[in-house]
Amino acid sequence: MTWIGSDGLPIFLGMGLLCLSAYVIARFHQSFQSSISNAPRLEPAATPLASLPAIAVVIPAYNEEINLRDCVEAVLKSELPDPQQLQVWIADDESTDGTRAIAQALVAEDPRVHLVAVPPRPATEVWRGKNWACDRAVAQAQGEYLLFIDADVRLEREAIAAALVAARASNADLLSCLPEIVCGCLAEWLVQPTIVRMLTAGFNIAAVSDPARPDVAFAAGPFMFFRRAAYDRIGGHRAVADNLVEDVALARQIKSFGLNMRLMLGLGLVKVRMYRNLGALWEGWTKNLHMGAQRKVSSTLLIALIAIFVLVVPWLGILLSGIALFAVGLREGAGFLLPLASAAALLLWESVLWRREAVLLALPVRYWGLSWLSGLLVAAIAIASIIKTETGWGWTWRGRSLALPHETTPSA
Structure with a gap:
């Protein structure tokens, strides 16, 4: 041969x-x-927070009866100095399963939980994915910070406090975490x-967080922690209404406005099972x-x-x-x-x-x-x-x- x-x-x-x-x-x-x-990792705060600014957690939900209760209850168990400063906004995006009934039960159980019945999308505008639901919830939510998570996310008790400490330390206008995949x-x-x-x-994770690299932008939709002023400045979800991959689009908005983006590994603190x-x-x-x-x-x-x-x-x-x-x-x-x-x-x-x-x-x-x-x-x-x-x-x-x-x- x-x-x-x-x-x-x-x-x-x-x-x-x-x-x-x-x-x-x-x-x-x-x-x-x-x-x-060189990827930074989200870690539990070394010392307890002395005070807590108002934080609104927004959870867009479309047919999430399997996930919603566990997701919200995990958020409500967060270890924070003033739990009343934490509000949860469930945006029911015209679900056809038991999502709304579960949300209503959660509202009745805890005054920090609020339900937004998302109306149909405007016929004259293009809204894809969860952008419309997030926009409608934010219109009612109050807080210095906005945290967007998906219903299939499970936060550990230290996650929100850790994100706040990390965002303040890095002066981040948007802090996003790559979650642990279940x-x-x-x-x-x-x-x-x-x-x-x-x-x-x-x-490159480090490049995403580098303000000198506006060309490199990425974020993970399961955990998006915004400074409210920055979110409003870039136009929020309305600015990326027609983009199905809104997390990356919002990261590009942040960097294009010269604001600070921070991407971290959320392993151990932020977990998600995306599909079953x-x-x-x-x-x-x-x-x-x-x-x-x-x-x-x-x-x-x-x-x-x-x-x-x-x-x-x-x-x-x-x-x-x-x-x-x-x-x-x-x-x-x-x-x-x-x-x-x-x-x-x-x-x-x-x-x-x-x-x-x-x-x-x-x-x-x-x-x-x-x-x-x-x-x-x-x-x-x-x-x-x-x-x-x-x-x-x-x-x-x-x-x-x-x-x-x-x-x-x-x-x-």
């Missing part, structure tokens, strides 16, 4: 793919380490850690992944390619080399031992790196043997997100359409 002859061509091509995979793995993990190495089913274990790693590698099954996960990520890439087809396709080369190609190398060895025998197929060993080495390398990074982000390490399936799922989500966003086909959230018939499709 020759190396590049007709019999050796598959080996040559296979080694080429594995070398490209090794390059992508190296660059990916280099970007991840660069982002996470996974409870196979689909979550396969997809969530991979996407979180990609998001972390895709931007494959269907919800598929609908959720295909809804906003392409929008998060600013509707640039090339950027979203890059996510798919990274998933394939980091997680799928090494497994594919082992599979195809093993099949070839079995088909022609060890003696005739000895040349396939090189790609087989190379693919195995890549898998071992990626496994070691992934386990180290999982510790840094408090991510679950399960089902590593199915990492190839994780890569395929993330790639499929990226491609489906492009199709849904650009065509409007099936672009929904919990059955609510996100597409606009008259909307023009931007170029890639």
Whole structure:
């Protein structure tokens, strides 16, 4: 068997793919380490707060009967010097399940809880996602600070005090925390850690907090802690009404106005379980992944390619080399031992790196043997997100359409 002859061509091509995979793995993990190495972490306050400014916690809720009570009760248990300074505003965004009844019960149980019955969106304006609900709640809420969280978020008792201390120490107009991701089913274990790693590698956390880098902006919607004056100055959610990925859009607004942005790891203090099954996960990520890439087809396709080369190609190398060895025998197929060993080495390398990074982000390490399936799922989500966003086909959230018939499709 020759190396590049007709019999050796598959080996040559296979080694080429594995070398490209090794390059992508190296660059990916280099970007991840660069982002996470100096990332600040939200920690419980070293000393108790002497006083508390008025803080309004806004929770937009659309069909959140599973999450709402646990979310609100966690907020109300926050350890604060003057709990009466904390108000909770539930914005029921025309839910069709038991969300409103649960909210009404919470209002009756604690005077700090308020319910906003969000009216239908104005027919003459474009409002996407939770922007309208947040805007309606803020119109009634009072406070020096506004904290926006999702109903699937669970705050530890020290979280709000820690955020206030950190915001004051850094003079932050917006402090956002990357939450700890909680996974409870196979689909979550396969997809969530991979996407979180990609998001972390895709931007530099320290650069996000650097006022000298207005071009780098990012925030995490599950925890957005605003100084009210800054929120009003940038126009609030109304300024990004048509943007489905409002967290990143608001971060860009903050930086474009020359205000201070602070991004931190909220591990241990802020937790979120975003999706509870494959269907919800598929609908959720295909809804906003392409929008998060600013509707640039090339950027979203890059996510798919990274998933394939980091997680799928090494497994594919082992599979195809093993099949070839079995088909022609060890003696005739000895040349396939090189790609087989190379693919195995890549898998071992990626496994070691992934386990180290999982510790840094408090991510679950399960089902590593199915990492190839994780890569395929993330790639499929990226491609489906492009199709849904650009065509409007099936672009929904919990059955609510996100597409606009008259909307023009931007170029890639």
